[in-house]
Amino acid sequence: MGAALARAYINAGHRVTVWNRTHGKAEPFQGQAKVAATPEQACSESDLTIISLLNYEASDQVLRTPLVAEAAKGRTLVQLTSGTPKDARSGAAWASDLGINYLDGCILAYPSYIGGEQTAVFYSGPKELYDRHQPTLRVLGGATSHVGEPIGAAAALDCALLESYYGATLSFLHGAAICASEEFPLDAYFAKFQTIMPLISITADMCKKMLSTGDFKGTDCTLDIHTGAIEHIARLSRENNVDRRVPELILSYFKRALQLGHGADEMAAVFNAIQDQGRG
Numbered sequence: 001m002g003a004a005l006a007r008a009y010i011n012a013g014h015r016v017t018v019w020n021r022t023h024g025k026a027e028p029f030q031g032q033a034k035v036a037a038t039p040e041q042a043c044s045e046s047d048l049t050i051i052s053l054l055n056y057e058a059s060d061q062v063l064r065t066p067l068v069a070e071a072a073k074g075r076t077l078v079q080l081t082s083g084t085p086k087d088a089r090s091g092a093a094w095a096s097d098l099g100i101n102y103l104d105g106c107i108l109a110y111p112s113y114i115g116g117e118q119t120a121v122f123y124s125g126p127k128e129l130y131d132r133h134q135p136t137l138r139v140l141g142g143a144t145s146h147v148g149e150p151i152g153a154a155a156a157l158d159c160a161l162l163e164s165y166y167g168a169t170l171s172f173l174h175g176a177a178i179c180a181s182e183e184f185p186l187d188a189y190f191a192k193f194q195t196i197m198p199l200i201s202i203t204a205d206m207c208k209k210m211l212s213t214g215d216f217k218g219t220d221c222t223l224d225i226h227t228g229a230i231e232h233i234a235r236l237s238r239e240n241n242v243d244r245r246v247p248e249l250i251l252s253y254f255k256r257a258l259q260l261g262h263g264a265d266e267m268a269a270v271f272n273a274i275q276d277q278g279r280g
Contacts, residue, residue, distance in 0.1 A: 004111035012139045017045040043071040052080040056087040069098045076101040085152025092151040106158035117142035124153035174246045181240035207268040216265035224263040227254040
C-alpha cells in the first residue's frame with residue numbers, strides 16, 4: 001500500500017520523500033522521489049507525513065522514538081495504518097503531547113485503486129487540520145472525506161464497513177458451497193447473485209430508519225418468518241455436509257431476538273440481540 005500511496009503523489013506532481021523499513025523496497029523510487037535513510041529524515045522533509053503499515057504495533061515501533069518525535073514536532077502526521085478507535089486515540093494522545101498535528105484515516109480500496117476517482121479514504125480528527133491538507137489528501141482518492149472530529153471515527157467506520165464486506169463475502173461463498181453440494185452450476189449462481197443486491201439496499205434503508213426511531217414494527221416480513229428461512233439454510237448445510245457454522249451463527253442471533261420478544265417485528269430488531277449479547 002505504501003508504494004501505491006507514494007506513486008499517486010509522484011504521478012500528481014508532488015515533491016515526495018519515501019522511507020521503508022526494508023530499504024530495498026524504496027529503491028525503485030530513486031530518481032522520482034527522495035529516498036530517506038531514516039524515518040526521522042522522512043518526517044523532516046515535509047510539513048505532511050503519511051504513514052501506512054500493517055498495524056499500530058509496527059507503526060509505534062517506527063514513530064515513537066525521540067528522533068522521530070523531534071523531527072515531526074509542529075508538522076502534520078496522517079496515520080493510515082489499520083487499527084481500532086482505541087489505537088487512534090492512543091496515537092493522537094502521543095502526538096498531542098509532543099506538539100505533532102495528527103489525523104487518523106482509513107483506506108477502503110486495494111492498492112491498485114489508489115488515486116481513483118471512486119476510491120474512498122476516510123479521515124477523522126480536527127476538521128480545520130483536515131481542511132488545510134484536503135487538496136493533498138484527495139490525491140489518494142476522489143471519495144476522500146472527513147467523517148468526524150473524534151479521532152477514532154474513521155477507524156470505527158472502517159471496521160464497521162469492512163465487517164459488512166467480509167461478512168457478505170463469507171456468506172456468498174457459503175452460498176456457493178451450498179450450490180456445489182447440489183451440483184448447481186456456480187456460474188449460474190454468481191450470475192444470479194446480483195438479483196439480491198436491491199433487497200440488501202432496501203433492508204439497509206429499513207434498518208437505518210428503524211434504528212433511528214427504535215420502532216421495529218413493519219409490514220414486510222416478521223422476524224419469525226426470517227428465522228424459519230435461516231433454519232432451512234442451516235438444515236440444508238447439515239444434510240449436505242456443508243460447514244454449518246455460518247448459518248447457525250446467524251440463526252443464533254435471530255433466535256436471541258425472538259427470545260427478546262421481537263418475533264412480530266422486522267429484521268432490524270436483531271440489532272437489539274447483538275447489543276444484548278455484547279452486554280452479556
